[in-house]
Amino acid sequence: MRTVYFxxxxxxxxxxxxxxxAQLIEEIDLRxxxxxxxxxxxxxxxxxxLSQPISIPVIIAKGKNPGPVLGLTxxxxxxxxxxxxxxxxxxxxxxxxxxxxxxxxxxxxxxISIPLHQRRYIDKEDLNRNFxxxxxxxxxxxxxxxxxxxxxSKIDYxxxxxxxxxxxxxxxYVRADLSDPKMEKMALLQNAxxxxxxxxxxxxxxxxxxxxxxxxxxxxxxxxSITIEYGNPQVxxxxxxxxxxxxxxxxxxxxxxxxxxxxVETTATVCKKSxxxxxxxxxYLEVKAQLNQKVKKNDLIAVLRDPFGATIKEYLSxxxxxxxxxxxxxxxxxxxxxxHLGILQNADE
Numbered sequence: 001m002r003t004v005y006f007x008x009x010x011x012x013x014x015x016x017x018x019x020x021x022a023q024l025i026e027e028i029d030l031r032x033x034x035x036x037x038x039x040x041x042x043x044x045x046x047x048x049x050l051s052q053p054i055s056i057p058v059i060i061a062k063g064k065n066p067g068p069v070l071g072l073t074x075x076x077x078x079x080x081x082x083x084x085x086x087x088x089x090x091x092x093x094x095x096x097x098x099x100x101x102x103x104x105x106x107x108x109x110x111x112i113s114i115p116l117h118q119r120r121y122i123d124k125e126d127l128n129r130n131f132x133x134x135x136x137x138x139x140x141x142x143x144x145x146x147x148x149x150x151x152x153s154k155i156d157y158x159x160x161x162x163x164x165x166x167x168x169x170x171x172x173y174v175r176a177d178l179s180d181p182k183m184e185k186m187a188l189l190q191n192a193x194x195x196x197x198x199x200x201x202x203x204x205x206x207x208x209x210x211x212x213x214x215x216x217x218x219x220x221x222x223x224x225s226i227t228i229e230y231g232n233p234q235v236x237x238x239x240x241x242x243x244x245x246x247x248x249x250x251x252x253x254x255x256x257x258x259x260x261x262x263x264v265e266t267t268a269t270v271c272k273k274s275x276x277x278x279x280x281x282x283x284y285l286e287v288k289a290q291l292n293q294k295v296k297k298n299d300l301i302a303v304l305r306d307p308f309g310a311t312i313k314e315y316l317s318x319x320x321x322x323x324x325x326x327x328x329x330x331x332x333x334x335x336x337x338x339x340h341l342g343i344l345q346n347a348d349e
Contacts, residue, residue, distance in 0.1 A: 021040075022040040022041050022042050022057070023039075023040075023041050023042070024041070024044060024053065025041045025042070025043055025044065025058075026043075026044050027043075027150060028041075028043065028058065028060070028104065028150060028154050030060070030062065030069070030102060030154070033060055033062045034062070035062055035064045035065075036063070036064040036096055036097060037061075037062055037096070038059065038060070038061045038062075038091070038096050039059075039060050039062075040057070040058070040059050040060075041057075041058045041059075041060070042055035042056070042057060042058070043055055043056050043057075043058045043150060045111065045143060045146045045147070045150070046143055046146060054111050054112065055111065056106055056109055056111045057106065057107055057108050058104065058105070058106055059087070059091060059103075059104075059105040059106075059107065060102065060103070060104055060105075061091060061094060061096055061099060061102065061103040061105075062099075062102045063096065063099030063100045063101050063102060063257065064096075064097065064098075064100075065099075065100040065101075066100065066101065067099075067100035067101020067102070067255065067256065068101045068102075068156040068157060068255050068257065069101060069102045069103075069104060069154060069155045069156045069157070070101065070102070070103050070104070070155065070156070070157050070158075070159070070252065070255065070257065071106075071151065071154070071155030071156075071158045071159070071223075072086075072087050072090070072103060072105040072106065072159050072161070072248065073105075073106045073109055073151070073158065073159070073160050073161065073214070074087055074106065074109065075107070075108045075109055075114055075161075076109040076110055076127050076147075076160065076162070076214060077110060077113070077119045077120070077126070077128065077163075077165065078110040078112070078113025078116065078118045078119055078120070079113070079117065079118065079119045079163070079165065079166060079233040079234045080119075080161070080162050080163040080230075081114075081163070081233070081234060081235065081236060082161070082230035082231055082232075082235070082236060082237055082240055082241055082244065083107075083161025083162065083163070083228070083230055083244070084107040084108055084161075085236050085241045086230065086241055086244035086245055086248060087106075087107040087161075088107060089241065089242075089245045090103075090245055090248045090249060091103070091105060093245065094252075094258070095258075098259060099257060099258065100256060100257050100258070101255065101257045103252075103257075104151070104154055104155055106151065109127075109147065110127060112143075117234065119165055119166060119233070121139065121143065122139060123138065123139045123140050125138075125139075125140035127140055127143065127144055127147075128162075128213050128214055129211055129213065130144045130211050131144055131148060131211060131212050131213060131214050131216065131217035132144070132145065132148050132212075132217050133145030133146070133147070133148050135149075144214075147214070148217060152217065152218050152221060152223065153221075155218075155223060156223065156224075157182075157186070157223065157224050157225070157251070157255065158214075158215070158223050158224070158225035158226075159186070159225070159226055159228060159248060159251065160214055160215050160218075160225065160226070160227045160228070161227075161228050161230060161244070162227060162228065162229050162230070163229060163231055163232055163233050164231065164232050164233050164325055165233055166233055166234070166329075167327060167328055167329035167337075168232075168233070168325055168326065168327055168328055168329075168337060168340075169231070169232045169291065169325060169326055169328045170229045170230075170231055170232065170291070170324065170325040170340075171192075171193040171194055171229070171231075171291045171292050171324055171325065172191070172192050172193050172194075172228070172229065172230055172231060172240055172243055172244070173192055173193055173194035173195065173196060173228075173268075173324055173342075174187045174192045174194070174195045174196065174226055174227070174229070174268070175196050175198040175200075175215070175226065175227040175228075175229070176195060176196075176197070176226040176227070177197070177198065177199045177200070177219065178195070178197040178270070179197075180224065182224040183219075183224045183225065183226055185254060186224060186226045186251055186254075187226050188268075189247060189250035189251055189254055189262065189264075190226075190228060190244075190247035190268075191243040191244075191246045191250075191263075191264050192228070192243075192247070192268045193268055193269065193291075193292050194268055194269050194270075194271060194292070194322060194324055194342055195268045195269070195270045195271070196271045196273075196274055196324070196342060197270065197271065197272050197273070197345065198273075198274075199216065199219070200212060200213045200215045200216025200217075200219060213227070215227045228244065228247065229325075230244050232328075246263045246264060249263065250262050250263055250264065269294075269322055269342070269344065270344070270345040271321075271322065271324070271342035271343055271344055271345060272343055272344070272345045272347070273342075274321075274324055274340060274341060274342040274343065275341060276337050276338075276339070276340050276341075277301070277315065277317075277337070277338045277339050278335050278337055278338060279304055279313075279315070279332050279333075279334065279335070279336045279337075279338060280313075280334060280335075281304060281312055281313055281334060282332060282333040282334055282336075283304045283305055283306050283307075283332065284304070284305045284306075284307070284330045284331060284332075285302055285303075285304050285327060285329075285330050285331075285332045285336065285338065286302060286303045286304075286305070286330065287301065287302045287326050287327050287328075287338060287339065288300050288301055288302055288303065289301040289302070289317075289323045289326060289339050290323060290326075291323055291324075291325070291326060292323060293322065293323045294320075294321070294322050294323075295317040295320065295321055295322070295341075296317065296320050297316075297317055297318065297319045297320055298316045298317060299316060299317045300314060300315075300316060301315050301316060301317050301338060301339055302314070302315040302327075302338045302339070303315070304332070317341065318341075319341075319343065319347075320343075320344070320347060321341040321342050321343050321347075322341070322342045322344065323339050323340070323341065323342075324339075324340040324341070324342045325339065325340035326338070326339045326340070
């Protein structure tokens with residue numbers, strides 16, 4: 001416990017020293033930024049136990065000409081890092097002098113969990129299941145409420161960037177409500193493998209609740225929003241990042257924020273729904289199905305073995321579909337994930 005305590009203090013000190021390189025602000029006020037400028041800030045979200053501000057990095061690029069406000073958010077879960085580099089490279093490529101409109105980019109929403117290499121917030125809550133948050137709620141609820149009021153209220157469009165979690169790996173896929181023409185277009189403009197028609201409901205633990213994802217909250221506010229899953233956790237994947245940059249730059253072109261031509265309009269596989277398949281026994285799991293693989297009903301997807309190497313069970317696909325994500329952790333107890341199976345849009349009901 002002493003080691004964890006001193007590590008936490010060290011993280012606080014590093015965070016505070018890093019904040020000296022950019023102005024600390026309480027609110028985003030685009031009126032204070034001159035046209036044709038790119039500014040960096042630390043936006044205060046909450047106070048820590050030492051009455052010091054815990055802040056998130058904000059990069060604002062304000063074009064010389066009017067246009068929409070595009071929000072780019074990454075790492076609401078602390079182990080989802082590919083989106084951070086996507087944001088960095090989009091802004092590196094951008095010509096501020098020809099930009100129309102404004103980009104509000106948050107390369108690291110979960111200020112607590114990122115430096116601690118954790119997915120969930122400090123109270124073990126999933127921040128992306130806690131919107132809209134509560135101004136006077138518990139720790140995660142107040143953190144989410146601040147994001148809701150200080151960031152979502154400022155943008156016209158949202159791209160929320162995620163990855164798989166620990167012990168899993170993902171394709172590059174998009175979650176979007178394809179019944180909305182704007183959100184459908186945003187999804188199609190991504191250089192994605194798969195597009196999942198989804199209104200903001202998680203692929204797991206999707207029980208009816210008063211809380212929701214950030215994307216669902218943004219949509220309720222009238223903000224066209226998509227979620228992009230950029231591969232694997234706690235790594236930078238150059239090929240995934242490059243494709244991600246193309247997708248964001250495509251959205252900027254479509255919104256006429258830049259004069260660039262759209263680079264690619266994806267022919268991704270479209271899925272009408274998806275779900276995870278779980279093991280019902282413990283053991284060492286070998287997942288046979290590969291990312292992006294189309295499987296038929298009763299195809300072998302995984303083999304579970306005991307410590308002596310004997311086969312406990314073979315798992316078969318329950319129906320035709322495509323592999324969106326898969327387990328990368330061989331050690332599984334009852335309830336461990338095997339694959340995230342997408343059901344194709346044109347599949348028979």
